[in-house]
Amino acid sequence: MAKTILDMDVVIVGAGPAGIAAAVTASRFGLKTALVEDSPGPGGQVWQETPSGRPWSRRWLNRLRACGAQVLGGTTAVCPVDQRTLLVETLDDHHVLAWRHLILATGARELLLPMPGWTVPGVFGAAGLARLAKNGWPVAGKKVVVAGSGPLLLPAALTLKRYGARIALIAEQAPIGRLIGFALACMYLAPAKLLQAWLYGLRLANVRYKMGCWPASVEGDVCLKKVSLVHKGLKIAIDCDILACGFGLVPNLELARLLGCSIQQGVVCVDQWQRTSVPGIYAAGEQTCIAGMEHAILSGRIAALVIAGQYQEARPMLGACSRARRFGHALARAFALRPEVLGLADQETIICRCEDVTAGQLQPYTDWRKARLMKRCGMGPCQGRICGAALSHIKAWPYPTARPPLLPTRIATLIEGTMAVQKAANEAKGDQI
Amino acid sequence: MPRLVTVKIDGIEIRVPSGTSVAAALALAGKQITHRSVTGQQRGPFCGIGVCLACRVTINGQPGCRSCKVSCQEGMEVITDG
Ligand SMILES: Cc1cc2nc3c(=O)[nH]c(=O)nc-3n(C[C@H](O)[C@H](O)[C@H](O)COP(=O)(O)OP(=O)(O)OC[C@H]3O[C@@H](n4cnc5c(N)ncnc54)[C@H](O)[C@@H]3O)c2cc1C
16 A cells, blocks of 8 residues: 655754754744654653653753654665655655755764773663663662763763662773863863863762773673773773763754765765755754753754755854854864774674674775675674774774665555655656646 | 662562663673673673674563664563673
8 A cells, every 4th residue: 555645845854952942943934844753752872752852952842842844763774765855764664855955954873992802792872871760760778880982971870870870980982181182172162061071070079070981891701790991001890780981963854865965074064054965855963063061952952944945043143153153163072082992803893783893804905895795794783883984083984874764664565665765756746647 | 779670680689769771780790791792702891882793682572682772671571682
């Protein structure tokens, strides 16, 4: 059965701060807007609704509810069907969305780097585990080592602590000197963030925080038993239940790639109006620059204002948006990864977790194509999202090409979605004759 | 108090607060393993945000669902491959 197509002025993919701000803004000007979100509800990585939601997030979520935009929760954008349509799938259904303007706001994910033992159950992304805990994953009483890099280690540790985990250590790979420089830069670029970091510090006052310290390996078989870390040239071993480990964020670029948007230096290229290289397609939030929530909101609003033709209202925001991006660049410099953490894997360490391809097996290959053809590296269910990001850092391989569909998709979705678009195209032709 | 919903995990019923993710319900039911890797290793949830697909399970008969991205609904049937 071919389905009907939902006709929209604006389709937004991703209901984080960027997507929500864009949806609220677009709806203000009477644009028929749909917001597609993979998670059950809107919020993205920071505003996801939990009983203890913060006031700021509640304000935006209330605005979203009131604005009239159609929010499609639990809905994944899987691929474009033709140049102006997007196929989306839910747990038991699918739709085709036709758009005049498309805003990509798919956010970012954690960079997860291979080390011996990282496939043992009990190793998680750091912010990812916090996310799991918010949705009920039991961390109470568990002894957790939080490690990796970036400012997110602090809120992640705090969330885990709030849900009852015992935080044994927070290990930040960046050296203290760089972090002091970053704090100074923040005084000008983002003073509010400094205050926030200080507050996190206060609430984590009795937790050990080591700079210039990184995890090296994990021991355990059916579950994690011990984590080894390096600090000042010495190995420290900590018995614990969980390693929560993220090395900063990398943008989710798969959809932008599939749509042919130009990508440079690991982010979607946009001009000051958030326009990508493809006419009608805009991008906002973390996939244009890893710079946090304020940048996400501003860029989302700017994209929607430009679509509505409201350049007057958008222009005063450009300064703040570019300052937020400068904060993002300072962040990237301060938390740049040291070579040691990119070389943790030994010959036996699995790199591609979907296909269980080890570092040793990848050694003869110098690019993705061969690694894919010969070893199926990056060809499993995650489509190279984890090993692709890791190998782009470890071996400087450019990302593997994105292929539709973006995630495992039901055959019925693909067939019926394509049929619906063809039928609509035929009908349009018939009308012309 | 949040409302409770009942889900069936590998044939065993468990009641969890509504809003709990399927991944969390699995852990609450003592199941840390969601599937076996291509070489037979036991694996559980990993990235926590629906990217790595390590937490995939069968939900209401549909295989390959990301359990961290789905909220428990009354009567849901979940089957792991652990
Ligand atoms: C795990 C994690 C935890 C974080 N925690 C914090 C924190 O505590 N504090 C903080 O300041 N910053 C945090 N961040 C940083 C955060 O990314 C930004 O601060 C902010 O949320 C960025 O907003 P955004 O709208 O660009 O992206 P996001 O908030 O990441 O929103 C993007 C949304 O797009 C959806 N999406 C992606 N692809 C698709 C698709 N194909 N179809 C449908 N939907 C899709 C995702 O599900 C997601 O909800 C976190 C990041 C991550 C990855």
